[in-house]
Amino acid sequence: PSPRAIVEVGGEKPYAITIGPGLLDDGALLGAGLRGRHALLVSDGNVAPLYADRVTQALRAARPDVRIDGYFLPPGEASKTLAHFAEAIDALAATGATRDACVVALGGGVVGDLAGFVAACWMRGIDCVQIPTTLLAMVDSSVGGKTAVDLPQGKNLVGAFHPPRAVIADTEALLTLPPRELRAGLAEVVKYGAIRDAAFLDWLEDRADALLAGDDAALADAIARSCRHKAEIVERDPFERGERALLNFGHTFGHAIEAEQGFGGLNHGEAVAVGMVLAARLSARQGLAGEAEAERLAALLARFGLPVALPGGLDPAALLERMRLDKKAAADGLRFVLWDGIGAARVVAGVADEAVLAVLEK
Ligand code: ADP
Ligand code: ZN
Known part of the structure; x- marks a missing residue:
């Protein structure tokens, strides 16, 4: 076998x-x-x-x-x-x-x-x-x-x-699988490294070419490692009362982009790729992590053929309004999954509108 x-x-x-x-x-x-x-x-x-x-x-x-x-x-x-x-x-x-x-x-x-x-x-x-x-x-x-x-x-x-x-x-x-769909999946793979496994992010940088070429062993390793992370998280928090929220890294921005484009623009993985870069930049702006880490994440995603900047024609104010309506936004101001650096994500509540707008307008 x-x-x-x-x-x-x-x-x-x-x-x-x-x-x-x-x-x-x-x-x-x-x-x-x-x-x-x-x-x-x-x-x-x-x-x-x-x-x-x-x-x-x-x-x-x-x-x-x-x-x-x-x-x-x-x-x-x-x-x-x-x-x-x-x-x-x-x-x-x-x-x-x-x-x-x-x-x-x-x-x-x-x-x-x-x-x-x-x-x-x-x-x-x-x-x-x-x-x-x-x-x-x-x-x-x-x-x-x-x-x-x-x-x-x-x-x-x-x-x-x-x-x-x-x-x-x-x-x-x-x-x-169409190559664009494979790349969209790689965005969620990168997410696991970004939120809780810095060594996995190193590994993804090493194996990027093999993964893009559809190398079976590299893909199997990436899938198993990703599934292990998801399994650990959902085992401890099956109903998303706490830790499972970390899986939404990049998703508050990403969902807003998808919705604002009427679901006809970026696909889910692509929107999450942009969203993760925005979340990393917002983290830097909030003084949690360095700019360099955001740029390292962006570089890896770009290598996977994923977008890392907001598509043109999107209105920052409209995106902000979408994020307010997102069911993951709480009553106490905007809530984001941010990071203290690669592999260390956490939920941060009460993020000021101006900070979010600044990142969207950059
Ligand atoms: P996702 O898994 O990305 O959430 P979909 O279920 O919409 O989204 O799948 C994405 C697209 O890829 C669909 O058009 C689907 O029919 C197609 N698809 C799924 N799996 C394969 C495959 N193994 N080979 C070719 N096309 C596939
Ligand atoms: Zn997702």
Whole structure:
């Protein structure tokens, strides 16, 4: 068997994240989470033609007793709706699924979030096996149990905490991922180094070229290390009452940029890259860390082909207003995840508007 890494996520319902090449053909691994005789494979119109048959065949071979149905979404964030949620629920109902049915999510964050929410709701919660196929989903959204769909009023407004039964990340699936999506995932990888692992940031600087070239071993290492960080954080703070907030480094700025661009400009990872640089610069302005550290972060992100400055045409005052509305902003003035330097993030409340504007206008 090919080399694989396993990251255990503890908590009330522990589960394992398996990372490595060729896992999509490993029926025993894929089927280990299936307790009953029904599985609904949820995927999207890009991923299903590439991988759904392989996964289905591997599962059928290992678990001939399980009936496997499919529900495929149109690709893109626009599909993360209550309407598609309802269709997926209808698909489960049509199969006569019982409480031991399993939802298998094969795709990026959109598929994982929607399928996870379907699993959270069907009969008050059934198993969900996450098979992330984007780097972003492998290192972030498939781990930790946050599930949701969007409303016209905002992203992820309807959802639930529902940890998966297993996460299976096949690094070979990344070979078909558009380069821009790979780079977006690298932004979240850099985030783990930035918030709690300075040595990881050194390693990313060393291995940047290998990662960009899609080197399997380098990607597997980066994913495993990222997942270990996410696992440690969500184990200690599953419901985001404290430490989990550190995962929002760069996200208060990033969400504002995404929303202000009407979700048609930078993608999530790109917006977070810009947001992290702004957060690092704001930290320097607040006297917490040095400018040089902000520039080192910006240099690494730029090497990964990510934007590190605000896109043109965005109004600082409008961005500030968005940040005030962000559900992560608290009543006591603007709250940001800032850092005392690389690897040392913390939540800072009561940041003055002028400081934020100064960083946005720079
Ligand atoms: P994310 O995981 O970045 O949150 P999406 O679920 O929207 O977001 O996935 C990003 C895009 O990449 C979508 O168009 C999706 O269909 C496509 N995609 C996902 N995984 C793969 C893959 N392994 N190969 C090719 N395209 C993929
Ligand atoms: Zn993110």
